[in-house]
Amino acid sequence: MSYSEKLIEHYENPRNVGALDKSDTSVGTGLVGAPACGDVMKLQIKVGADGRIEDAKFKTFGCGSAIASSSLATEWVKGKTLDEAEQIKNTMIAQHLSLPPVKIHCSVLAEDAIKAAIRDYREKHGEKPAEQAAE
């Protein structure tokens, strides 16, 4: 597979690898994919008092594109409000990393991971808007 330089750079120096405390109420966790399909992404966000995502972490089981897509996703969500982060589309990730056509599903998974993390956070806060929910 021939990959773009940006993708290889993210694979070799992934941003924000790690884990946040799942039980922390300011943390939302998204786990998407399936081991049998060859890719699983776990993406976590930590929302600050101002309603903006102050930290994000990921761990990914998958190919180079999956790792790079999730690395990029954590980089992009930081500093955004939940509504803004929800606007990140897989096509933006695919375009930024110049994903080969057979790897587009990796960017779809990254978008799903962001949405799942946001959903988890909102559920923890009884579906209330992020700004009011933050304590």
Place this chain on the structure above:
Amino acid sequence: MSSLQDMKIATEGQNRPKTPIYLDYQATTPTDPRVVEAMLPYFTTYFGNPHSRNHAYGWDAEKAVEKARAQVASIIGADEKEIIFTSGATESNNLALKGVAHFHKGKKNHVITVVTEHKCVLDSCRHLELEGFEVTYLPVQKNGLIDLEQLKATIRPDTCIVSVMAVNNEIGVIQPLAEIGKICRAAKVYFHTDAAQAVGKIPLNVEEMNIDLMSISGHKIYGPKGLGALYVRRKPRVRLEALIHGGGQERGMRSGTLPTPLCVGLGEACAIAQREMGAEAERLKTLRDRMYNKIREQLPEVYLNGDLDSRIPGNLNLSFAYVEGEGLMMGVKDIAVSSGSACTSASLEPSYVLRALGVEEELAHTSLRIGLGRFTSEQDVDYAVEHIVQAVQRLRSMSPLWEMAQEGIDIKSIQWAEH
């Protein structure tokens, strides 16, 4: 970096090999320089058509081709008249299966093969099914070997041919050829074996093993690409219908002018392999064991796919749990290996060979095939081990599955959304 040439330029002067270390000997092998040397005069000086009967150019070429034929025959204990040159093992497998089936069509319409065969055998069988033949695909056991009792029970009065590969290209396991040959001979059914991965690596004898047809590849045994051979038994005679028609060369079974330099190359490759096989197998087994042991000492949860004992010395197929194969290959780009991961195949399906062994899909995705060969050194092995271990450790540290496993969470207990 897209090509070897780019890689050479990009890494020049850095403290790493100029080209990746080649550990993919089941994919192909470099042509041995001794083979190339033997071939060269037949491109220029002795360029004649080996089928020209009326001048010295033809005679010289014919002599060379016949010497090569005898060299190929010798390594499998056959008679030189029983060797048909083809374009490679794919053509040999097509000719063996379709050729024999077509000749016996009407009287015998049943073919037996195995689910872990090479695609060219499976696809030839699919084609025969479209033509109205019935094909039984035998399963394999967990170790990759077929169950002989099951084979016996599958043979019917209308079974024409049994095709079982000698050595599997992904997991390197050796099927019990002599036992299969005995069963087939007793049942009066032809026994074909795809020996592309076996010739020159393990001793083969068509008489002792009761093999009726055998496919041979040039480029898997340090010979040239573009040439192979099919052994076709003469006593008792195997009848088959040609696929390629023309001037009636190769006893009418495969028309077309023989490529003299390539034939010479295959012959020389067989001669070298026959001379060196014993010592080389010992050397490779030592290297293979060194690699396997070193990896296992440093990494937990590494699983060998396929039988360890009934296996060619130059193959390791390992699953590194919780690390996806393509991602791993990217992490060891100084080493040229291949993976059974879906991400490396066009179909996005993990290896059908590993699935056939009952390897779970999540483990099939984590496999690497490592092939050692004639030009692999102990240094290469140590370098590869170091890089593989580092890459696996790094990728496990960022794998959510590894994290769950460490926390004692059973991955199977989670409701995954398959996509």
